[in-house]
Structure formats: structure tokens, C-alpha cells
Amino acid sequence: MTKIRMTTPLVEMDGDEMTRIIWKMIKDELIEPFVDLKTEYYDLGLKERERTHDQVTIDSAEATKRLGVAVKCATITPNAARVEEYGLSEMWKSPNGTIRAVLDGTVFRAPIVVKGIEPYVRTWQKPITIARHAYGDVYKNVELLVPGPGKVELVYTPADGGDEVRATVHDYQGAGIAQGIHNLDDSIASFARASFNYALDTKQDLWFATKDTISKTYDHRFKDIFAQIFDAEYRERFEAAGIEYFYTLIDDAVARVIRSEGGFIWACKNYDGDVMSDMVSTAFGSLAMMTSVLVSPHGYYEYEAAHGTVQRHYDKHLAGEETSTNSVATIFAWTGALAKRGELDELPELVEFAHRLEAATIRAIEDGVMTGDLAAITSIPNPTRVNTHDFIRAVAERL
Numbered sequence: 194m195t196k197i198r199m200t201t202p203l204v205e206m207d208g209d210e211m212t213r214i215i216w217k218m219i220k221d222e223l224i225e226p227f228v229d230l231k232t233e234y235y236d237l238g239l240k241e242r243e244r245t246h247d248q249v250t251i252d253s254a255e256a257t258k259r260l261g262v263a264v265k266c267a268t269i270t271p272n273a274a275r276v277e278e279y280g281l282s283e284m285w286k287s288p289n290g291t292i293r294a295v296l297d298g299t300v301f302r303a304p305i306v307v308k309g310i311e312p313y314v315r316t317w318q319k320p321i322t323i324a325r326h327a328y329g330d331v332y333k334n335v336e337l338l339v340p341g342p343g344k345v346e347l348v349y350t351p352a353d354g355g356d357e358v359r360a361t362v363h364d365y366q367g368a369g370i371a372q373g374i375h376n377l378d379d380s381i382a383s384f385a386r387a388s389f390n391y392a393l394d395t396k397q398d399l400w401f402a403t404k405d406t407i408s409k410t411y412d413h414r415f416k417d418i419f420a421q422i423f424d425a426e427y428r429e430r431f432e433a434a435g436i437e438y439f440y441t442l443i444d445d446a447v448a449r450v451i452r453s454e455g456g457f458i459w460a461c462k463n464y465d466g467d468v469m470s471d472m473v474s475t476a477f478g479s480l481a482m483m484t485s486v487l488v489s490p491h492g493y494y495e496y497e498a499a500h501g502t503v504q505r506h507y508d509k510h511l512a513g514e515e516t517s518t519n520s521v522a523t524i525f526a527w528t529g530a531l532a533k534r535g536e537l538d539e540l541p542e543l544v545e546f547a548h549r550l551e552a553a554t555i556r557a558i559e560d561g562v563m564t565g566d567l568a569a570i571t572s573i574p575n576p577t578r579v580n581t582h583d584f585i586r587a588v589a590e591r592l
Contacts, residue, residue, distance in 0.1 A: 196229040197542045203530050204256045204495075205232035206288075208266025209239055210502035211510060211581075215520045216266045218582060219527055222589050223550060228531070228543070233260060237288050239269045243281050250288045254295035257493050261537060264530035265292070265497040266523070289497070290332035297380055298489035299387035300325040301458075302470040302499050304477035305484060305521060307558045309573035312455075313476045319456030321473050324391060324399075325466025326384040327487055329376035332463055337371040345371045376411070378418065383490040385419045388460040389427045389438070391488070398437045401460040402446035415462060416440060470499055479566045481519030486529055496529040498522035506581075517565035518581040524554050524588070553591035562587040 207216060224230055235253035242249055257263040269275060270287040293300070303322040339345060345362040362371055392399040401419055403412035423431075423438050431438055441449065443465060450459065461469050474483035483499035499522055506516040528547040535543030558567060561576045568578040579587065 194227075197227060197546050198229050198540070199231045199534065199543060200538050200540065201262075201534065202231040202233045202260060203534055204253060204260050204263035205234045206237045206253050206263060206265035206268075207234065208237055208268040208502060210267075210269065210504050210507035211516065211518050212267040212498065212500075212502050212523060213238065214507070214510060215518060215523050215581065215585075218585050219520065219524055222585055223524065223592060224527060224531075227546060227592075232264075237266070237268050239271065239275070239279055239281075239285075242285055242288070243279065246282075247285050247291070250291045251295065254292040257292070257296060257495055258491070261493055262530050262534045263493075263495040264526050265289075265495060266526075267498050267500060267502045269502055287332055292495060293327035293487060294329075294333055296327070296487060296489045296493050296495060297383055297491070298327050298487050298493070299384050299391075299460075300327045300466065300485060300487050301391060302466075302474070302483055302485045304474055305482045305525060305555070306477065307482075307555050309559060309561075309571045309576075310478040310482070310567060311572055312478070314451060316452060317455045317476070319454060320477070321450065321453075321455045322391075322395075322397070322458045323466050323470040323473055324384075324388045324458050324460040325470060326381070326461070326463045328380040328384075328463065330374050330463040331372070333375065335373040337373075339365050339369045339371055341368055342366055347373065374411075376414075378414070381415055381418045382422060384460070385422045386426075387488055387490060388458065389423065389431075392436060392438070392458050393427075393430060393434055395458070396434060396436060398439065398457040399460060400439045400441070400446060400449075400457055402441050402443040402465070403462060404443050406442060412462075419460075474499060478570065479519055479521075481522045481564075481566065483522055484525050484529060485522070494530070494533050496526040496533070498526050516581045517568075517578065517584075519564040519566050520581065520585055521554055521558075525551060550588075550592055554588050556591050557584065557587045560587075560591075 233256055235249055268288045271284050276284050301322055301324050304320050306320055342365055344364050347360045349358040388399055403415050405413040405416045474480050480500040485497050485499040487495040503518055506518045509516050528551045532544045532547035561573045562579055563576055564584050565578055568576045
């Protein structure tokens with residue numbers, strides 16, 4: 194069989210633990226038999242990030258700017274336990290946070306809906322897409338352990354030599370902690386435009402929520418920039434499309450989302466989007482049933498699974514035990530990247546292949562062949578619970 198051709202490589206970002214095992218299975222059995230796969234490979238496994246002092250993460254992001262489309266495996270963001278486990282020289286930052294800071298843009302996450310996996314929230318009838326701001330906040334923070342009594346301040350020093358501006362964070366009477374976060378007007382504006390454009394493209398209402406009543410400067414800045422851009426550039430286009438832009442407080446948004454039927458885009462700040470995308474994906478069935486793509490205003494796209502590295506299953510795998518790990522989101526990361534590469538390079542055969550692989554994946558589940566997480570919640574009678582590798586084989590048969 195003549196393989197489907199590619200002209201421009203994808204940026205391939207390998208990852209950690211169980212998802213790294215799945216990554217290779219998907220390439221070996223679902224893609225490379227059919228596609229003349231071209232990638233520029235970067236190993237973002239934690240050992241390689243340690244060896245390169247995290248330069249490999251930056252290099253992969255710069256490659257994405259050069260080639261336009263990337264596909265990323267799940268990676269470990271180390272905590273204190275991981276530092277000890279891997280003997281790290283420092284607690285490296287989230288690779289996703291680093292890549293997003295380089296690329297800017299917005300992360301769009303939507304559940305993969307299949308028959309037989311009904312949402313836990315009984316009112317939800319349509320997918321809810323999370324638009325997550327992909328810059329700043331806690332992911333680019335500066336943290337400080339305060340050892341004892343003293344004062345922590347925010348200090349702004351103007352570049353033109355003007356007067357400093359100071360604000361007291363807290364007068365400490367004893368030990369404590371402090372954190373500084375930041376954002377940029379340009380990045381917030383890009384987030385707003387990406388969200389408005391995606392709403393127009395998909396003909397869905399757009400919700401946006403912050404906590405501006407408490408954060409009267411930081412969060413309020415998000416609210417104001419969204420409102421200014423909407424009024425100046427999008428209000429008439431939204432009215433013509435018959436869709437709505439709606440702002441509310443984040444706690445009110447949560448209550449409204451739970452009571453809704455779905456079918457809209459929920460734009461969230463970086464941390465809010467991180468949390469709410471996991472809530473939405475789990476409520477629709479599984480963390481492994483969620484697509485995720487970073488869309489940069491500069492025309493870069495990075496596709497990934499929305500979940501982590503599945504450490505518990507990896508430990509079982511290392512012990513020689515059988516695992517039943519859901520690979521759907523990782524498969525859809527590959528299909529999203531391949532489809533976008535085909536679209537940009539005008540290769541309709543590559544786009545069609547990506548769509549067929551997605552259809553084969555959904556068909557396997559709807560035929561009752563599924564991993565343990567879905568078998569436990571499906572309404573399909575007598576599902577066939579399969580292990581990690583056998584699910585990928587079932588997809589390959591249907592492909």
C-alpha cells in the first residue's frame with residue numbers, strides 16, 4: 194500500500210510514564226502503517242528535561258513556531274516527591290506552562306462524546322468547550338518562603354526612570370508564604386479574540402467568568418479587556434450570527450453550567466480553565482475523553498491529551514501487571530495535529546485519514562469495546578473490557 198504522504202513535519206513532543214508507552218503504540222499500530230509520518234522529535238520526558246536543564250522544552254516550543262503544528266504527549270510536572278524520585282537538580286516548571294508562555298494563545302478543550310457514555314450531569318445534552326487562557330497566573334508565578342517577621346511588597350520600577358510604585362502584600366508577624374503572579378494586556382486581548390473567533394466559527398454562545406468583585410484590579414482587567422474588544426469588534430458579528438457573549442462571576446458561572454444543557458464555550462483564566470476542564474471532562478465520562486488544542490494568534494497549533502501521565506498504571510506496567518488505560522485523548526491529539534497539518538499543507542488525504550481514525554476510535558467504544566474507566570460507567574449492556582494494547586488493536590481493526 195502506498196502510504197499517505199506528508200510534506201511538512203509535525204513537532205513531536207514525547208512524554209512520561211504510561212502515556213509514553215501508549216504514544217509508541219499509537220504511532221506503531223495506528224499511524225505509521227498508513228502515513229509516511231514526518232516529525233521533528235523532542236523528548237520531553239523528565240530525565241531529558243533534567244539533562245538539558247529544561248532547554249529541550251524551550252526548543253520544542255520554538256520548533257512549533259517554525260513548523261506551525263505540534264503534537265504533545267502528557268508530561269510530569271515535578272513536585273517535591275518527584276524531585277527526590279528522579280534526583281532532579283531543581284523543581285522544573287510545567288512543560289505545558291513553558292510552551293504556552295512561548296506560543297501564547299488559548300487552549301480549547303472539549304469532551305469527546307460517544308453513545309453509551311452519558312454525562313453525570315443529567316441536564317447536559319451537548320458538549321461544553323473550555324477556552325483556557327494559556328499565559329501567566331500561577332503557571333508563571335514567583336513564590337517566596339517567608340522565614341519570619343518582615344514585610345513583603347510589590348514594587349514597580351518604571352523603565353524610563355520614573356518613581357517607583359510600592360504596594361504592601363503583607364506585614365508578617367511570623368513565618369509564612371507569598372506569591373507573585375502577572376499577566377499582559379496583549380495576551381489577554383489575544384485570549385479574548387481567540388475566544389470570540391472560536392465562538393463565531395462554531396456558532397456557539399461564549400461565556401466568560403472571573404472574580405472581579407474580589408480581585409478588583411487583576412481579574413477586573415480581564416473583564417474590561419473582553420468587554421472593550423467585544424463592543425468594538427464583535428458585537429455586531431455576534432448579533433448577525435445569532436449567538437451571545439455573556440459575562441458573570443466564576444462562582445455564578447459554575448452554578449449556571451451545572452444547570453445548563455451545554456452547547457457553549459466557557460472561557461476561563463489559566464488556573465480556572467485547568468480545574469474546570471478536568472471537571473467537565475470527568476462529568477462527560479472520563480479525563481481521557483477530552484480533546485485539547487492550543488491555538489496561538491500567530492498561527493501555531495499544539496495538540497495534546499488533557500490528562501496526566503497515569504502514574505498508577507505505569508507502576509503496574511513496570512511490575513508486569515495488566516493495565517487498562519484509556520488512550521482516546523492521546524489518539525485524538527495525533528488526529529488533531531495530522532488534520533491541521535493536512536489542512537495547512539493542502540493534503541486532503543491526510544485530513545481524511547485523521548477523521549477516519551477518530552471514527553474508528555469512537556466506533557470501537559460504541560461497539561462495546563472499551564477500557565476499564567468507560568466499562569465501569571457505560572450504559573451499553575455487557576461491554577467488553579479490554580487492556581491498554583487490545584483497545585488500540587480494536588481501533589486498528591476498525592480503521
